Amino acid sequence: MTARRPTIDDVARLSGVARTTVSRVLNDGPNVRDEVRARVMEAVKALDYKVNPQARSLAGGGSRLLGLVFASDLESEPNSFYHSALELGALRGCLELGYQLVTRHIPLQSADRQQQVYDLIAIQRCEGLIFTPPYSDDAPLIAEVLRRGCKVVSISPGGAGRGLADGVGMDDEAGGYDIARRLIELGHRRFAFMGGIEGHLSADRRLDGLMRALQEAGLGQADLIQVRGDFTFRSGVELTPRLLDDPLHPTALVCANDDMAAGALSVVHGRGVKVPQDLSVTGFDDTPVSAIVWPPLTTVHQPLKDMGRRAVALLASRLTGGRSEAEPEFDCLDHAVVERGTAASAP
Amino acid sequence: MTARRPTIDDVARLSGVARTTVSRVLNDGPNVRDEVRARVMEAVKALDYKVNPQARSLAGGGSRLLGLVFASDLESEPNSFYHSALELGALRGCLELGYQLVTRHIPLQSADRQQQVYDLIAIQRCEGLIFTPPYSDDAPLIAEVLRRGCKVVSISPGGAGRGLADGVGMDDEAGGYDIARRLIELGHRRFAFMGGIEGHLSADRRLDGLMRALQEAGLGQADLIQVRGDFTFRSGVELTPRLLDDPLHPTALVCANDDMAAGALSVVHGRGVKVPQDLSVTGFDDTPVSAIVWPPLTTVHQPLKDMGRRAVALLASRLTGGRSEAEPEFDCLDHAVVERGTAASAP
DNA sequence: GCCTTTGTTGGAAGCGCTTCCAATTCACGA
């Protein structure tokens, strides 16, 4: 009934090596024989040992400070759940791994935005930075930050961000595919898609997935009408009539995010169309709004909290693990279709 | 250009005392002359010294683990922004103060819910617990937790929770008053109030505030029509027609939370009533939904993140500070009316 | 005036970990 958690010395004792060696194994250090490494790992497992992040960071030196960079401005402000969820995940990761976090909102329109990022490194002494879109695709910025010796993780990088630094995100194409598959299973054959602003790669890939599902079902361009919104509730409101009045008479409306779906829903209600009996509507992201509207929105869950946490983990592995010079890696997290009340059998 | 942060030894040296004494001052310990205490504090200020939470928690022993308890069940699930924001704030606090956090969702309907809370203390070894509503008003539970030597902070305690343990929240009465004042300033004289479920003290106090503002303006019961919803979007949808069709013809609709206001908005749109020209609508809480609807919702900001952080700070001061046996204290945080687009001059 | 009590301060031992550096082993080529 001893409550004390095992320490590194317990592991060292059990595996018959010095504390130093255990530390090396734990940090993926070099110069440890495989046999010894295995023995240590075994002891770790046997004791259910977990490193004490506090002790590690005390001893490890360095600032142990990470930065989370948002491009908040009036346009992205509404999305504050996005920010909160990412930060929440990042904080959880930091607490687990013994890092500190500073969250910084740097408006895109500020002229010295690069400098503000560099200050995070030079003045605050951040050892790693997490960039959210659109910073996650700012190749010159990322390159310069890396050049200054600061590690980088991009959240949902589109084109430029990939390959330059580590990244975290979900498979948007598969998300679009999955939700479309589900609707096809429910008997839908005529679709409408409400996309996002041009150039937003994430949303475009969602459409790609939808198209793939349609093709697999023997459907094509003729069975789909699409429009582009700007991710806001308002654009959902404005664009929905065009979709409803189209001669195609879609029975399923797939939206590239939840906010637009919510806008669509409000218009549909106003017209007396029953959801989901007459029309199925789906969102994307699984933000709180999806649970708030009526009927609650069937959507695709994007694991924002996990993304934040994974971003920190990637940074940590660059900073202490053996990955410090490894090839950039993209960590693709699982998504899931969340069935609520807006998708049902085609009328 | 030395980057190193000052340590406790720097403070000790500058103030000419031993490290031990500085530590005592920093932790509100007893047995330090006022003169010495002042000298140390001066040095702290001069050096801009901040304790290193990692080191403190390493040396301090104890689990340094806090628990955040939610009563998530199907009914409160939609409110997940509430959870996220509180946890986010709590995590920020933990990072600052060197604590760990476990977040636990314990359904109200689970028969062994008390046991699950006690396990948090006995098995996980939490040193402090943060209770959210309705746990924050569960007096027997709180009393038992305290009896077991675990500190408690209640979030938004209503009746029973106050006085038993420390609490954090906002002044709901003042919030209701402020939003009503604003509407009165805008010339409104006929009001509708959409409240929450019976017994939800927080929402009731918001109504109290509204009434006070009305009375101050020479208005009374006759100028107000009220209904009770259940905080969901759906109840907003269902109740709004009753309000609009009332012979009072209110020009301002005050809702006890944002979700119901969003529901009201969608009904109002459907009827062709213009917001805010024909009708002003206000929410409460300033959750993301308020920025997502159209027009964006004028609402009262509830500082959820700060509440989470303050809760941790209170716990910390109980655990290490001199407050370990002090009288319970209620920490009332500032709220603010957030003017967006749904409140304008009365027609 | 001496002894105990109370209040105040400092010394020193860690908390659990990383890391510098020295020690040891091993595999080679000379």
Add this chain to the structure above:
DNA sequence: TCGTGAATTGGAAGCGCTTCCAACAAAGGC
């Protein structure tokens, strides 16, 4: 066979803090 360098391992010194315990001063009690 011996020397050399590389690979592997261990010893020990802290990281910045709390806390136990001893030391000392001031204040009462006889």
